[in-house]
Amino acid sequence: MAPAHTFPVPAFARFRKHEHDGPHICAVLEGGFVEREKSGWRDVGPGSLRVSGAASHDIDFSPSGASCLVLETLDAEALPGSAQFIERHPRLERIVRSIARADRDTEPAAKVLFDDLTSELLAQIARMIDGKTGPPPSWLSQVRERIHEDFNVDSVESLASSAGVHRVHLARAFHEHYGVSVTRYLRSVRARRALSLITSTHFGLSYIAAESGYADQSHLTRDIRALTGRTPGAFRSMLHTFKTA
Numbered sequence: 001m002a003p004a005h006t007f008p009v010p011a012f013a014r015f016r017k018h019e020h021d022g023p024h025i026c027a028v029l030e031g032g033f034v035e036r037e038k039s040g041w042r043d044v045g046p047g048s049l050r051v052s053g054a055a056s057h058d059i060d061f062s063p064s065g066a067s068c069l070v071l072e073t074l075d076a077e078a079l080p081g082s083a084q085f086i087e088r089h090p091r092l093e094r095i096v097r098s099i100a101r102a103d104r105d106t107e108p109a110a111k112v113l114f115d116d117l118t119s120e121l122l123a124q125i126a127r128m129i130d131g132k133t134g135p136p137p138s139w140l141s142q143v144r145e146r147i148h149e150d151f152n153v154d155s156v157e158s159l160a161s162s163a164g165v166h167r168v169h170l171a172r173a174f175h176e177h178y179g180v181s182v183t184r185y186l187r188s189v190r191a192r193r194a195l196s197l198i199t200s201t202h203f204g205l206s207y208i209a210a211e212s213g214y215a216d217q218s219h220l221t222r223d224i225r226a227l228t229g230r231t232p233g234a235f236r237s238m239l240h241t242f243k244t245a
Contacts, residue, residue, distance in 0.1 A: 004071050004103045004114075009033075011065040019056045023079040024072045025121070026050040027096040031066030033059045035083075047088030049096070051125055053081040069100050071118060079125070086128055091135060095121045108235050109195040112188045112227050119179030127176065136177040139163045143170065144178070147189050151213030156182045191227050194220055198232050199239055205232050 006029070032045040036058040044050060086092065095117055102114040127133075135141075143159050153159060159182065160167040174182045194212040197203060203211075209220035224232050 004069060004099065004118075006067065006069045006100055006103065009061045009066045009068065011061065011063050013061040013065065015057075015059045015061075017056050018059060019054075020052065020072070021054055022072065023053050024055075024070060025079070025125070027069045027071075029067040029069055029097070029100065031062050031064045033061045033066055035059045042085065044085060045088065047093045047096075049086040049092060049125070050083060051079055051086065051129075052083040053079060055083060057083070069096060069103075071099075071121075079122075080129060084129060086125065089128070089133075092121065092124055092128075095124065107195070107199060108228060108230075109192040109199070112192050112195070115227075116178075116180065116185065116188050120177075121179075123175070123177060123179030137173070139165065140170075140173050140177060143174070143182075144185070147182075147186055151190060151193060151211070153186065154213070187223050188227060190214065191223055194224065194232065195228075195235065198235050205236075208232070 009031070026049070028044055028046050028048050028050075030046055032043065032048070034041040034043050035050070041060075099114060099117045099121065102110045102117060105113075136144075140163075143163050146159065146162065147153060156167045156171060160170040163170060165173075171182055174180075174185070178185060180188075190213050194208050194214070197208045197211065198205070201208075205220060206217045209215075209217045212220065214220040214223070221231050221233075224230070224235075228235075
């Protein structure tokens with residue numbers, strides 16, 4: 001998971017030789033700043049993204065200050081070496097604000113959601129840098145909706161068949177738009193459903209496994225541990241100290 005932090009910057013703040021040690025994304029949630037470039041100053045307003053490798057730069061913040069979400073230590077191959085700017089785009093702005101909410105959320109399911117949203121943001125940034133600005137095709141959006149609605153979907157083949165496309169085409173399109181494989185996304189949606197039940201109910205883990213689309217409790221345990229580093233029982237013990245794992 002890429003470390004993230006949201007921070008407020010006071011009005012008229014000035015950063016000189018502000019450094020980032022590695023690839024990063026700065027998303028302006030509110031307010032904005034201007035950044036010095038060779039030809040002058042670039043205005044970076046609300047909803048804009050600054051995408052870059054390691055950098056040192058001068059920035060002056062607006063009279064209203066700014067609130068920024070910064071994602072760091074990202075995959076260097078996914079981002080350009082020098083700074084690039086993406087103007088306000090409704091789809092990217094929705095993803096960024098969802099990332100900020102997931103980062104503030106302390107529920108275990110939020111960690112899995114945060115990872116998926118960050119992957120989707122990186123994928124969409126890569127597409128836009130390549131000049132691809134269109135939304136996912138309707139059939140692909142419907143595939144993702146089905147993953148969320150039908151917890152018994154268990155194969156790429158069945159999803160491809162329902163969409164009327166070849167499974168290889170589905171796999172490529174899904175990764176291009178959402179940044180993860182179809183199977184990884186299936187696992188994370190199941191895990192988020194299971195983690196929500198684990199932390200909000202007293203249902204047995206075998207029941208939760210069945211309700212979330214897992215073959216059995218051991219399948220649930222393997223996936224939750226792989227995605228979060230903890231077992232379902234460990235989460236339940238942390239939240240309900242009167243229960244045992």
